[in-house]
Amino acid sequence: MTALVFRKLGAMSRLWRLVAVLGGLLIALALPWLIYPPVAMDIVAWALFAVALDLLLGFTGLLSFGHAAFWGTAAYAAGTIAIKTGAPFPVAVAGAALVAMVLAVPIALLAVRRTGIYFAMVTLAFAQMVYYLANQWSSLTGGENGLQGIPKNLFGLDLSDPFYFYYAGLPIALIGLLIAWRVVHSPFGRVLVAIRENPARSRSLGFPVDRYKVMIFVISAGLSGLAGGLYAISHGFASLQEVYWTTSGKVVIMTVLGGIGTLWGSVIGAALIVQVEDYVATSGIHLGPLNITGPGLITGLIFVGVVLLFRRGVWGTIAHLVRSRRRGVPDVEPHLSGTPSVAEREPAVAPKS
Amino acid sequence: MRRNLIPAISTLAVVSLLAACGGGAGGPSSGGGKISDDKIVLGVINDQTGIYSALSGPNAVEAVKMAVEDFKAKHADDAVSKNIEVVVADHQNKPEVANTKAQEMYDRQKADIILDVPTSSAALAVASQALAKKKLYFNITAATTALTGDKCNKYTFHYAYDTYMLANGTGTTVTEAGAKNWYIVYPDYAFGQDMEKSFTKAIETSGGKVVGKKSSEFPNTSGDFSSQLLQAPAAHPDVLGTMHAGGELVNLVKQYNQFKLKDKGVGLSVGLMFITDIHSLGPDALAGTRFTDAWYWNFDQQNRDWADKFKEKTGSRPSFAHAGNYSAAMNYLEAVQAAGTDESDAVVKNLEGKEINDFFLRNGKIRAEDHRVIHDVYLAEVKPKSDVKEDYDYEKIVTTIPADKAFKPVSESTCKMGQG
Structure with missing residues (x-):
């Protein structure tokens, strides 16, 4: 009897999933019609960046506070490749992702020896090193001037209109999201969750915990690089802001806002932050002497509100509500980290789907 | 985890809502009309x-x-x-x-x-x-x-x-007036780098020499220029040429006076100065300083x-x-x-x-x-406070540099207009 109900639920969830994926794609395709196209591209790039961070934060339990290093390095790399070689922009972006991954290897090897706040500090320190390096190495990065005039090449197509560039860039981000989804739903991803929940037990089961952490760190850096490269090409510009620590902070806020460990929540978080910042910056809201911190102030308030009221983030809360109503799962507060535990996410009685 | 996809539909509403607050600014743009x-x-x-x-x-x-x-x-x-x-x-x-x-x-x-x-x-x-x-x-x-x-x-x-006009006005006149050895401090971005090059060229063309130079981070958030200023006297320059502007210039001149570089034989020359800078510093801090001005009220x-x-x-x-x-x-x-x-x-x-x-x-x-x-642009000198008759009456125009002499001649320009 119960088995039958679960089978039915399984079929239903598969249908829902299909509808969700199609709906998401539809929104992604319609976005530049609804909002200013460069902002739409920003949302897509930041969404991929936030998803990449969620792989670490949500699925492995490692808070990286230095992901700007990968996003920014990739931005410079994509710009340099596009300017120097005139390669089509997808090649430049892919190359940039590769550069970010290479950079991530030594950082990961050192950083995974620590966890928690120490891990965050180590990654932050490395990111700041990258920042100062970028500032000093002005023959390559342009220093304070930034890397200007990055071309949008694609086999002679004119992509100078951001509306068309959006559709050229979107597939790259979708590939990135697909990779993230595959990682999470692979046996590899299961092991990551196990490591997050109980590293000692995972080790005792024979999983080389540190090696797993390094691998997911490098994958996350690669996806961040993909996003950063895309962002730089879209803006035609790579600047020091991209490697600055506030960028690392912004992506963490996006992920937390959307819901840690939900993958798609990060997309919502990115859309929310980018839209709010854009809205505040263009609406002409003047906060007197606080004018300059206007966008930061408002996103900050939203962040505080979400953390206090919906600890699972936007997506996490909705997912939880829907699930608890359907299954009658009691409303338990999530763990300190803000992530629902494995038990909560995957009830032991749930069928394999 | 996959089950997290299930409530997607409900969040679609959220996204559409978000999209809506961006305002309908999408779609390819179109040209048109007389105005x-x-x-x-x-x-x-x-x-x-x-x-x-x-x-x-x-x-x-x-x-x-x-x-x-x-x-x-x-x-x-x-x-x-x-x-x-x-x-x-x-x-x-x-x-x-x-x-x-x-x-x-x-x-x-x-x-x-x-x-x-x-x-x-x-x-x-x-x-x-x-x-x-x-x-x-x-x-x-x-x-x-x-x-x-x-x-x-x-x-x-x-x-x-532009930087050529400033260097051509200030660099040349100050060097020709006898300050042969320059120590240049500049902010490390396009403007400062360009100023440093333009001044060096103008100074060397008029028989002077740049004995040292030092850049500062831009924007200099701490407002501290001590490392740039304290190294200058060791190179024995006649004049310290600062290429900073606005609030940075104000900070730098204050510190120049604090460190008493003038008493150590290092004069001050300012690459770019706005009247608002003189106003913040007070004319006495800069009295006698010559600089090039594009216009004076x-x-x-x-x-x-x-x-x-x-x-x-x-x-x-x-x-x-x-x-x-x-x-x-x-x-x-x-x-x-x-x-x-x-x-x-x-x-x-x-x-x-x-x-x-x-x-x-x-x-x-x-x-x-x-x-x-x-x-036309002007070579100006900061008046001492005793000569100032009203607020902002800080400048004495020394000479007018005629338009065709003030700027980089077209023949030296690297601009290729046709190619954009």
Whole structure:
């Protein structure tokens, strides 16, 4: 009897999933019609960046506070490749992702020896090193001037209109999201969750915990690089802001806002932050002497509100509500980290789907 | 985990909601009409609250608004459009912010021209947007000669001043007056780098030597220049040439006085100075310092008349950047009036080669070859406090440098206008 109900639920969830994926794609395709196209591209790039961070934060339990290093390095790399070689922009972006991954290897090897706040500090320190390096190495990065005039090449197509560039860039981000989804739903991803929940037990089961952490760190850096490269090409510009620590902070806020460990929540978080910042910056809201911190102030308030009221983030809360109503799962507060535990996410009685 | 996809539908609503607050600004853009969007939009991008806000900032916006009012008053009924707007953005002196703001101003706020843009790195970003969007950009407060050199383009014009003009005016005169050995300190971004090169060239051409140089981080958030200043005396220069501007210059001069470098035989020469800088420091801190000025409010009656109107609006006297913004806005509007359209190519055609004489542009001409707007400039000296008769009466004009001598000759320009 119960088995039958679960089978039915399984079929239903598969249908829902299909509808969700199609709906998401539809929104992604319609976005530049609804909002200013460069902002739409920003949302897509930041969404991929936030998803990449969620792989670490949500699925492995490692808070990286230095992901700007990968996003920014990739931005410079994509710009340099596009300017120097005139390669089509997808090649430049892919190359940039590769550069970010290479950079991530030594950082990961050192950083995974620590966890928690120490891990965050180590990654932050490395990111700041990258920042100062970028500032000093002005023959390559342009220093304070930034890397200007990055071309949008694609086999002679004119992509100078951001509306068309959006559709050229979107597939790259979708590939990135697909990779993230595959990682999470692979046996590899299961092991990551196990490591997050109980590293000692995972080790005792024979999983080389540190090696797993390094691998997911490098994958996350690669996806961040993909996003950063895309962002730089879209803006035609790579600047020091991209490697600055506030960028690392912004992506963490996006992920937390959307819901840690939900993958798609990060997309919502990115859309929310980018839209709010854009809205505040263009609406002409003047906060007197606080004018300059206007966008930061408002996103900050939203962040505080979400953390206090919906600890699972936007997506996490909705997912939880829907699930608890359907299954009658009691409303338990999530763990300190803000992530629902494995038990909560995957009830032991749930069928394999 | 997959089950997290299930509630997706409910969140679709959230996304659509988010999308809605962005406003329906999407879709490919379309061109049109004699006056696009039935209005002329002048955008001002500058530093509204930071180190360059005093020298241009909010008062530059006021100057542009004054130009719009005067234009409307002058052309009352035959004005090409009665609908003229001024929009503002703060770029915080960051090139990436300027880049995004310029793109948005052209796309979303339908700006036909962008004015001002201090900070050379930001100005270069705006110039590239102007080229991409085929809309005008009159730079006033950024100094880099790259705007009319390597990075020149059809839609970018350079008003007021540039590093060549400053170096040519100040570097040459100070060296020829006997200060042969220079120690140069400069902010490490496009403007400072360009100033350092221009000054070195001017100093060496007039028989001087640069005995040392040191850059400072930009923006120098700590306001500390001790490491740059304390190393200078060791090189035994006659003069310390500072290439800093605005709030940074003010900090640097204060520290120069604190460290008593003058007593150690190191004079001070300032690459770029606005009257607002002298005002913040007080004239005595700078008395006797010679510098090149693009315009001075108390030069003659014509200037004073405009400065009085400016004071009525803002309560302070104008810097040359303020006057330049007014003049640029006015001459743009006149060009639109003459062309009968705000279509960029027609306006550019009207502007190129035009000779203009107004209170700001004396013997002015817009060079067609590189879009440098040339005009008479001045070698000025800061008065001692005892000679100052009223607020902002700080400068004595030593000589007038004629327009054709003040700026880099076309023959030396690296601008290739045809190629953009």
